[in-house]
Amino acid sequence: MVAAVYAYPWNFHDLDGAVSRVRAIGADEITLAASYHAGKFLQPGDVKARVYFPEDGTVYFRPRKAYGLVQPKMSALTTEHDILADLCARDDIAVNAWVVLNHNTRLGMLHPELTVRNAFGNGYPYSLCPSQAEVRAYAVTLCSDMVENYRLKSLLLETPGFLTYGHGFHHEFAQVEPNAWLDAMLGLCFCQSCRAGAEQAGIDASGLAHRICAAVDGWLAGAEASSLDHWNENDPDLAAYHRFRCQVVTSLVADIRAAVTPTVRVKVIATCQRPHATAYLEGHDLTLLDAVSDGLELPLYQSSPEAVLADGRYVLGRVPPSRTSVILRPGYPDMTRESDLTETLDGLEALGLSDFAFYNFGMLREMNLDWLKRALTKKVHYV
Secondary structure (H helix, E strand, O other): OEEEEEEOHHHOOOHHHHHHHHHHHOOOEEEEEEEEOOOOEEOOOOOOOOEEOOOOOEEOOOOOOOOOOOOOOEOHHHHHOOHHHHHHOOOOOEEEEEEEOOEOHHHHHHOHHHEEEOOOOOEEEEEEOOOOHHHHHHHHHHHHHHHHHOOOOEEEEEOOOOOOOOOOOOOOOOOOOOOHHHHHHHHOOOOHHHHHHHHHOOOOHHHHHHHHHHHHHHHHOOOOOOOHHHHHHHOHHHHHHHHHHHHHHHHHHHHHHHHOOOOOEEEEEOOOOOOHHHHHHHOOOHHHHHHHOOOEEEEOOOOOHHHHHHHHHHHHOOOOHHHOEEEEOOOOOOOOOHHHHHHHHHHHHHOOOOEEEEOOOOOOOHHHHHHHHHHHHOOOOOO
16 A cells, blocks of 8 residues: 655645655655645644635745746745655655646636636626646646656646536635536636537537526526536537536646656645536546546545445446545544544545544544554555
């Protein structure tokens, strides 16, 4: 078994101590956030801040390459101390860079013309559109910049695609009941780049957008909503639009893979949704993404071992286990008992999986880290 721990650089006040703790847990690797968004983090074991607010849309490495219109902003933390460089200089731990790409509200506010726009033309600043050439150039340059200047084992790409409508933006408000159909319709991008690409593929994007606006307005006025499955099955333009979006994201990941030295793995965090069957809403075709990268990393964030295994089986019906890794949360909100962790690990190993990561070093209670240590000490792992 290979074991990694996801971590944030702002929790590494004592690098030697943190690495020693990760190694004592039984992990071989640290997957460090190298490009990240804003948030509000409750940190049980951090010696400086129980609650932490990171800068929005910054990077936790020192950029060196020339970028285009879209420019990275180095975090103040990294200006003072390049934790990623110090980690990569060590011989006692392997390092992966966790790269959040298109979820970047800071950049979306600076470049609203590059963001996702729904069928009504409303922009979503938290979601850069992967159809946009400048967004694609930024993603490729960001990844190659890291790999060329840091000794990394892997890049883990999060949000290379389209974010969904419901993604936890600040203080979201609505006084209509949510449903999967509405979220899916409002999550589709109809920016000029998406419309042009879809029309070139023979899709009537304008007609689809018009039908979506009419249906959403009808539902907001009180009409009964159609099911998402019904729309997917009965609107050929919508089905084709989903395929087009998947091709956009797949080609972006292929471009990143081509720009990065082959000795560094490029893996895709398969979805921000649950279960993985809904990944297509982000433009993620799991089989295609696996084919153009070095495999998928699956956030199997489910509330029971049975649900985790069901989700895992769904994905492994499409991609091989030998190229697939898993992220688990060994504590709230997914696991309430230590036996949940051991049962989940045993079940996933029985499916042929052997590469595991655990989220998140700075947010888990000491009790949960102890669960993890006991679980991993029962396993023989190798790098």
